[in-house]
Amino acid sequence: MLIESFWTILSSPLLLGSCLIGVLLGTVVGVLPGLGPVATMALLLPFTFGLNPLAGIIILCGVYYGAMYGGSTTSILFRVPGETASLMTSIDGYELSLKGKAGLALFLSAIGSFVAGSLGVAGLSYLAPPLGRLALVFGPYEFLMIVLLGLVILSNLTGGSPIRNLAMAFLGMLLTTMGLDTLGGQLRMTFGLGFLRGGFEFLPVIMGLYGISELIEMSGRKGEISQVTHVRFRELYPSWPEIRPSVISMFRGGFVGFVVGLLPGPATVLASFVAYAVEKSVSPYKELFGKGSPQAVAAVESANNSAVGGAMVPLLALGIPFAPATAVLLSGFMIHGINPGPVMLQQNPQMFWTIVASMYIGNVMCVVFNLPLVGLFARLMFVPRYYLISIIVGICAVGAYSVRGTMFDVWVMLGTGVIGFLLRRVGRSPLPLAVGMILGPILDSSLRQSLLMSSGKLAHFLNNPLSISLTVAMIGGITYFLYGAVRHHGHLLSSTSAPDKN
């Protein structure tokens, strides 16, 4: 079916063009600091309303993995990570540039991204269908356990205080209880305010938390990028002896990235940090790390690309997104009337395989465009911020309005932008809030359905190995959360030399 899907895309100018547009937009977004893939995907959603559903989804997926490619360019050339997942690349990549090896860094980054991106998609195509078949026997109780497990793991892996992270996830879930109760059909949690009757839409909130908050920060920044590294085309093709030591790092980074991508949390960011740590511990060239290590660049860029494939597994197999980018993708699916998850895999496998095939093709497009056009993409860095910020705010306002046709969402976007800015200032991550908003309705409905089905006795569900395993895993997750929380806060209390900066 995968071969058939390849043919479907290659023979359709619309799907092929969508893949190309998504990849190019993603690369541009990756290059531009301040506009991450999540905000762009949210921004692009209204543009996909009128498109063929598959084309719309392919564009959004292209933005997601294209951004991982683009982010490395500015990290390597200017030490400015285009998006957070490229932060680790900026350390060694830029050092390589200063040594006159920008070409090697860009080449390793592009090839590593391609190899690991393809590995990630291969992992997705092998893992999602069996997981989807397993999920068909899931009832509300099993989904409840998975959501709870996801929440506690997310709180520990996001970084900073696990207690604050979980609290923000709870806040996100509370926001989704406002408005119409989908099970009972009655209004709730409106505080008597008419404008809260429709509740909060996910997209304006995510645009605010990730896009507007970053623009607010940018609006106060002064100063331009001081040092520009020019790369000639022939420098992009280093010799085999230069590349050879990094080949194994690409595969290692790819594997680590895919596994980390499966976990709830900021998949691509976490994958790049873990891959860097793993590579540093096993590499025979440890002394080069931080001073311009090609292995570090290869591992990190491979990891953040394969993490995209990993993060897509829970979305496509279970219909549960554990990262903000996949949460926006879920919104994209819903807008087009598609419910990803086990039922889609069972009843509409063509859709799943076409998305997977588009990701393979998109990865090839990324590597084909990124190497020759690297200079052009790098120039995008110099778009003056007065144009960039004004255009993004303007389009964000239209995007937020288009979701439901109400100005309330535009104000929500601005309000959550300010909140997102404040969250960062006080050392809290907006990620759990965003994921909480997606998991909230699933938790609400699965908990109430479970209670109704078991007449209030959830222990009745513990009658098969699957539900018992998930319950044990959830208890393990809570223990892990408590351990993380005690460790984090115990460490802070014991160190009185510096205040808690998270």
Next chain:
Amino acid sequence: MFAETKFTLVMFFLGLAFLFEAQRYGFGTLATPEPGLVPFMMGLGFLALEAVDLGFPLAKRRQMASQPAASESLPPVKEIFKDPRTHFVFLTASGFLLTYIVGLPAAVGVYAAVSAWFLGLRSWWKNLVFGISLGLLIHYLFEVFLETELPSGWLWSLIWG
């Protein structure tokens, strides 16, 4: 008081508000849960976590009483209002308010011209061209090409009925 402690305190009171609001919708029983039950449980969880979080900085502050960190305190209100980021937020809010009068595409155009000036583009004709171009782009892209209905504002209704 530490900025983070103040924020946690605000979150704590927000949790209390959610808790009081949730109890208005009824909990039912575990066998027949009503709409208020899950928000109440979530509110309780949120409140408990914020309470725990509030306890840590306070305990730590007691430990650090002899060495308060000025950098962790919130700046005075006057400083906040002098911050260009605060001005940017107010400017953006004004742009959104303008939507009710002149409609979204025109408001975005005016906003773009003014915010570009605020952010450093100090050439009146460039600002003008940029604002008009963005407004037209939004109009043609969304209203004409994508057929999205955007708010038109009362001024146009007043002029053209």
